Amino acid sequence: MDKEYIKKTAVIFAAAAVCAAALPLAACQNTPERTTYDITCTYSEERGTLSAVCDVTYVNTADTDVIKFNIYGNAYREGALYRPVSDELEGSAYYNGASYGGVQITAVEGGEWTICGEDENILEVTLPGTLAGGDSCEISISYTLELAEVNHRTGIAEHAVNLGNFYPVACARDGDGNFLECPYYSDGDPFLSDCADYKVTLTVPEGYTAAASGQLVESSGNTYTYSLENARDFCMVISDEFKRISAEAGGTQVYYYYYSDDNAQAKLDAACQSLEYFESAFGEYMWPTLSVVQTGFAAGGMEYPALTMINGGLDESGAIAAIVHENAHQWWYAMVGSDQINCAWQDEGLAEYSALMFFENSPEYGVTRTGLVNAAINAYRAYFTVYNQIFGDADTSMTRHLKDFVSDYEYVNIAYNKGLILFDTLRQSIGDDRFLAGLKSYFAENKGKIAKSDDLIACFEGTGVDVDGLFASFIEGKVII
Numbered sequence: 001m002d003k004e005y006i007k008k009t010a011v012i013f014a015a016a017a018v019c020a021a022a023l024p025l026a027a028c029q030n031t032p033e034r035t036t037y038d039i040t041c042t043y044s045e046e047r048g049t050l051s052a053v054c055d056v057t058y059v060n061t062a063d064t065d066v067i068k069f070n071i072y073g074n075a076y077r078e079g080a081l082y083r084p085v086s087d088e089l090e091g092s093a094y095y096n097g098a099s100y101g102g103v104q105i106t107a108v109e110g111g112e113w114t115i116c117g118e119d120e121n122i123l124e125v126t127l128p129g130t131l132a133g134g135d136s137c138e139i140s141i142s143y144t145l146e147l148a149e150v151n152h153r154t155g156i157a158e159h160a161v162n163l164g165n166f167y168p169v170a171c172a173r174d175g176d177g178n179f180l181e182c183p184y185y186s187d188g189d190p191f192l193s194d195c196a197d198y199k200v201t202l203t204v205p206e207g208y209t210a211a212a213s214g215q216l217v218e219s220s221g222n223t224y225t226y227s228l229e230n231a232r233d234f235c236m237v238i239s240d241e242f243k244r245i246s247a248e249a250g251g252t253q254v255y256y257y258y259y260s261d262d263n264a265q266a267k268l269d270a271a272c273q274s275l276e277y278f279e280s281a282f283g284e285y286m287w288p289t290l291s292v293v294q295t296g297f298a299a300g301g302m303e304y305p306a307l308t309m310i311n312g313g314l315d316e317s318g319a320i321a322a323i324v325h326e327n328a329h330q331w332w333y334a335m336v337g338s339d340q341i342n343c344a345w346q347d348e349g350l351a352e353y354s355a356l357m358f359f360e361n362s363p364e365y366g367v368t369r370t371g372l373v374n375a376a377i378n379a380y381r382a383y384f385t386v387y388n389q390i391f392g393d394a395d396t397s398m399t400r401h402l403k404d405f406v407s408d409y410e411y412v413n414i415a416y417n418k419g420l421i422l423f424d425t426l427r428q429s430i431g432d433d434r435f436l437a438g439l440k441s442y443f444a445e446n447k448g449k450i451a452k453s454d455d456l457i458a459c460f461e462g463t464g465v466d467v468d469g470l471f472a473s474f475i476e477g478k479v480i481i
């Protein structure tokens with residue numbers, strides 16, 4: 001996500017059905033390389049719903065009798081334990097007052113199913129027998145996604161419908177094979193998933209335009225089919241107000257979808273330039289398209305593989321900054337995954353620092369390295385002073401669970417600002433050449449995976465420097481800034 005919203009907010013301290021249908025296990029004859037999702041869905045404007053069938057070919061990594069899916073859409077239901085939007089953003093998110101959504105599962109083929117998890121956030125499918133690691137099985141899930149009126153990842157936003165996290169996402173698994181469940185915290189991006197292949201067929205009402213993570217491979221009337229390979233998520237945004245401009249950058253077709261923008265070309269240019277810069281700095285972008293989408297969104301923006309949502313309410317420089325930050329997430333989140341729930345600084349700090357590097361190398365934008373570093377230091381010191389006064393001893397550790405941040409304000413200062421300061425301190429300490437070499441090897445070695453922070457540190461150490469202590473002093477909260 002982008003931190004833009006923090007500029008608009010004062011310091012607020014936030015508290016941060018069971019069915020069964022036993023069917024035989026339909027084992028796959030040919031196990032694909034990755035889990036695949038084949039989703040067919042239709043948006044109803046009248047009902048404000050997406051009705052869908054999600055056929056999953058699940059590629060199993062360790063023996064199991066059950067398969068668990070995150071059903072993120074349930075976070076929007078009335079009475080949810082964790083609200084999807086923080087106190088700070090609630091006013092701008094719920095533009096029509098309180099509104100609710102949710103996921104109604106109507107049928108599951110492939111096993112008995114139940115809704116469970118800490119906050120009714122998990123669809124658990126019990127298989128007819130044990131599925132061995134390396135084998136695969138087919139599960140078909142029919143459901144209706146009810147959309148709240150909200151400027152957030154999943155909802156009917158002002159001017160567009162945001163279809164982030166719109167399908168059951170197989171939980172990533174830890175080294176012991178345990179499924180990692182992701183309750184929906186309002187701070188940060190509470191998502192963790194492995195890369196998969198997608199085929200998504202979407203039918204929209206007459207007059208709607210769709211932006212999607214994937215490449216359009218087929219269309220008929222108002223029905224569009226997209227494909228996306230080796231991606232950890234898939235997202236769509238639809239609107240009856242969208243205009244679209246496009247350009248090619250480094251072999252990638254870049255689209256900018258917008259409903260109101262007097263300077264749309266500048267946004268497309270920033271998207272193309274930042275994509276080309278990140279490719280030269282870190283490594284090649286791996287999908288054929290990248291869609292930058294202006295939409296209703298309470299924070300600055302939100303990243304998905306091959307698609308980014310940008311808050312339509314941002315001013316010119318805010319929109320450019322959000323586009324560059326979200327594009328950086330294509331490298332640090334989409335291609336190189338990390339644990340966003342326990343280690344948010346890893347992708348947010350890197351996305352912030354990558355944006356700094358882009359602006360440093362693009363003087364026409366008038367944004368300097370010194371300016372950005374000083375802004376982060378000043379914001380961080382202000383946070384530290386306030387939190388020290390309130391809590392006596394501010395917790396400035398960086399690696400912590402999303403639910404352990406007491407506010408968006410704290411989260412942004414730790415994950416984004418302190419993250420940026422960490423990477424700039426590291427660069428000053430080891431020099432530009434080793435810093436860039438470390439980032440290049442981090443990308444090359446972890447593309448398509450979920451990297452641990454130790455993997456990141458090891459890539460810098462691989463350039464012949466000892467940076468363990470530097471990282472530890474930041475991560476553990478000992479460094480004085």
Ligand SMILES: [Zn+2]
Pocket residue numbers: 001002003325329347348351
């Ligand atoms: Zn971000």
